[in-house]
Amino acid sequence: MKASQFLISTLKEAPADAEIVSHQLMTRAGMIKKLGAGIYNYMPMGLRVIRKVEAIVREEMNRAGAIEVSMPVVQPAELWQETGRFEKMGPELLRIQDRHERDFVIQPTSEEVVTDIARQEFKSYKQLPKNLYQIQTKFRDERRPRFGLMRGREFIMKDAYSFDKDRDAAQVSYQTMRAAYKRIFDRFGLQYRAVRADSGAIGGDLSEEFQVIAATGEDAIVYCPDSDYAANIEKAEALAPAQARPAAAQAMAKTATPGKSTCADVAELLKLPLQNTVKSLVLATDERNEAGDIVKTQVWLLLLRGDHDMNEIKVGKVPGLADFRFATVAEIEDHFGCQPGYLGPVNLKKPVKLVVDRDVAVMADWVCGANEADYHLTGVNFGRDLPEPELVADLRNVVAGDKSPDGKGELLIERGIEIGHVFYLGTKYSKAMKATFLAENGKPAEFEMGCYGIGVTRLPAAAIEQNHDERGIIWPDAIAPFTVVVCPIGMDRSEAVKTAAEKLHADLLAAGVDVILDDRGERPGAMFADWELIGVPHRVVLGDRGLQEGMVEYQHRRDTSATKVAVADVLGFITSRVQKS
Amino acid sequence: MKASQFLISTLKEAPADAEIVSHQLMTRAGMIKKLGAGIYNYMPMGLRVIRKVEAIVREEMNRAGAIEVSMPVVQPAELWQETGRFEKMGPELLRIQDRHERDFVIQPTSEEVVTDIARQEFKSYKQLPKNLYQIQTKFRDERRPRFGLMRGREFIMKDAYSFDKDRDAAQVSYQTMRAAYKRIFDRFGLQYRAVRADSGAIGGDLSEEFQVIAATGEDAIVYCPDSDYAANIEKAEALAPAQARPAAAQAMAKTATPGKSTCADVAELLKLPLQNTVKSLVLATDERNEAGDIVKTQVWLLLLRGDHDMNEIKVGKVPGLADFRFATVAEIEDHFGCQPGYLGPVNLKKPVKLVVDRDVAVMADWVCGANEADYHLTGVNFGRDLPEPELVADLRNVVAGDKSPDGKGELLIERGIEIGHVFYLGTKYSKAMKATFLAENGKPAEFEMGCYGIGVTRLPAAAIEQNHDERGIIWPDAIAPFTVVVCPIGMDRSEAVKTAAEKLHADLLAAGVDVILDDRGERPGAMFADWELIGVPHRVVLGDRGLQEGMVEYQHRRDTSATKVAVADVLGFITSRVQKS
Known part of the structure; x- marks a missing residue:
């Protein structure tokens, strides 16, 4: 390719609305x-990256035995109603x-349509397993689209769906896809982790996210450097503390803490470790009648250690809290007789349901709000100042230094960007859509399904978050818009430069290298700045002076200086450095 | 590929709703x-064809210097309002x-978005010419979608848009695309014609359709076997007759023609050639005020020879008739004092504007309706029974045997399916969207544009309409879902067959041939019927008996019988027959 064309x-x-580096740099x-x-x-420059991502995904999906289809972008509502x-x-x-005023949706995913295909096509267990995938435009009308391709409304996704005859076979399909995903992300040349993810109502452990490691990632990833444990923080279990609760040593006392409404402020004022404080979170659940009106509201009090954060997924799994919401200020005042900031489990105005985090359950002599503005209690103890907790659960996000759930070391936390997800669906969709096949026993059985997504247009953004510097993008070879750029200096003035540059360009093309020749006639500074911004990984500079000595200059985008290479050797030099994808 | 996978x-x-053969066979x-x-x-089987079409289109677009982009499926209404x-x-x-209740459209084409890109990106004439294309999902909410992929609502289209600094340069871009289209359609292996098409309000001759020749085509194509003239019948000019009008020989007379309301019936009754009759078509045009209310209606009478059909495009180009409609029965009775079927230009109740086809203008002693039910006039003559026509124009479709407009022979007519269109747009969109660049003279100038479409998903349907028989589809090699099918007989029983089939499959794959091995274990009859229906062009059958003689059977989908080929020669035999795409 020539740049002029x-x-x-x-x-x-x-642009002003580009908050994150990938959005800034891609624009x-x-x-x-x-x-x-x-x-x-x-x-054009971005589409080349997307097409390379697609090609790698397609190749590995085919290698894993998945079959490509293409489902409509505009889908009739009927299936979505099923x-x-x-x-x-x-x-x-x-x-x-x-x-004709018939309802349609723009596909955000395609579970319904693919299940409809399966129930028509796969009549017998003999036709299974099957895995159908597509690489297609999707649309999700996000409330607050932002971050460029990271959270767009229209995007390209690879979505695959497996159909199996039973749960064991579905697990094999899941593992096949998981292995394909590892090959795909290895080929992209990115640092990533496969982490356990929450599997929602379906349960089980067959839900993993593929996370590209990047400091700017939206997700917190927990991992154990001494084992292969890795999980999204939403999912990672905080183990019950090994130690028992110490005996109470202090009497409960009320202390003035004027204006100190956070655990951190109170700990500082009282010169106590933050771990000695307990935070009170007030939730509510509503019971509704058939008409949807609220007939009863239950208020809940959650106790967490002052240095811990609530994990909403875990809280949602506490019996009775599946549909929790945060309590209103009115509800809080009604039950605690006090505004938020000074709440605690002692001296309640009205009873609430208490749920205590495992780490709080083993604390003695702790500090909490006194249910009175500008006052806290110290020396609070279960079984004396309030009843022993009945409901103890894992309510919190793990923190660095926590024990790994597999018992093999301590956890660390890093940030990640989700670019893939493998998920065991069970019979959720096949049951709802009466999608059955004839099983070996001659009876109809519902398909066991899995779904597997890769964010094709999000991936380049994630790659940039991980690979950039102050000058621009640094693409891995496999998904760079061009692998090599040939930059001639003074091509319009020097026939020698022009000839050498065009020959190198032609030779690289012939060797199967994705090369671009910058024949625009830009000055060296502007030309180099462009290619450093665009992030082409390999650069060759040709100039009159060097050519007189028979040399050109090679520089990888990560190198701090150039390497002189003899003209006679440059083709071999580059092809040996370019990663074969 | 193995069929089992x-x-x-x-x-x-x-299906019952499949009216045409391509819809039936693709389903x-x-x-x-x-x-x-x-x-x-x-x-999966259809998508392979579509992907091959896309690949050929992409390759030739790139070769022609067009640059691939991808524009959103969901587009903000603002640009469409411009x-x-x-x-x-x-x-x-x-x-x-x-x-948020903001308006969007689903792209049916992308002139607005691409012009928006151009006005931001192409600031100077030095950046021109540029041609941007995409291969993308489109949606047109057809009133009556039918014929499978031939007239679907969601479809894939390749749409390209050229931007030039002036009209001359735009013509060069147009010709470049036209040449690329010829290469593309040549590679598809289809019989097609590039025909002149109507260019609407823009005028000029720079509008051509690429029509796949098929008896079932919706379009009538006119061509001259003695020259390269070819046009859509909408566009093809009916030349003015060379001969002058003969002198009047008959007196005008009223004849009873009870129940004979068509020219054909009247000609038969009166034992006259149909060419001696004249048909009367009544149109109307409405003048509206700013509020959109009709303030005046003009009624028009068109005269065509009885054996000729009106051409709506040509009629729409008669001054004053751009927005014509057919007159209502009430309007007709008001002006003619008679119901349709017996109308004519003589003895009108109220005046109408008369437009006369060129062929009618040279007729003498003709027959037309008497403006009285069950009566016609014979021996009618211009200048005697009614005034000489003031407005004479080409109003009709050409018919086979008409003189070619290039004067080089007589026209023939065949049916075609439009699968591509190249179109010079001029400044229609750039003017509306104020899309300008800095011209060589330092002043802003509007882009000269062209647009170029190929119906990617329609093309396979058109190919089938042209290439099928009673057993199924016959794909050209270039776009067949598989080029070769290897059919082993009794693969599950015979190790020799299994080994030979798998070796041939592997050898063909290694030779770069797109081959499928039918390892499903179907009986020969069902297996052959499947592949004949699917239309794979080359088939190799291996069986125990043949292999004992060292022979396999080769048959092209169009062959009536098989050819025996020695096992040792079969690889070379097939690769020499498979068309390299």
């Missing part, structure tokens, strides 16, 4: 162009009516 | 599966509102 469009400044490098909130044109998702999903499901 | 799903019967061959009216799943198409387009433009 391509569309290279770099910007000095990032500045001319890879994407915003058309509306969360809706982007994939410009599973109830047409009604249940929020406004992120974009609903449309056609000219 | 693929999704092969053939049907004995076509029966398991290539598409209907999800809703005009909305189809592209099943050109007025948001309001002007009918309900085939699918309009949506997002969660």
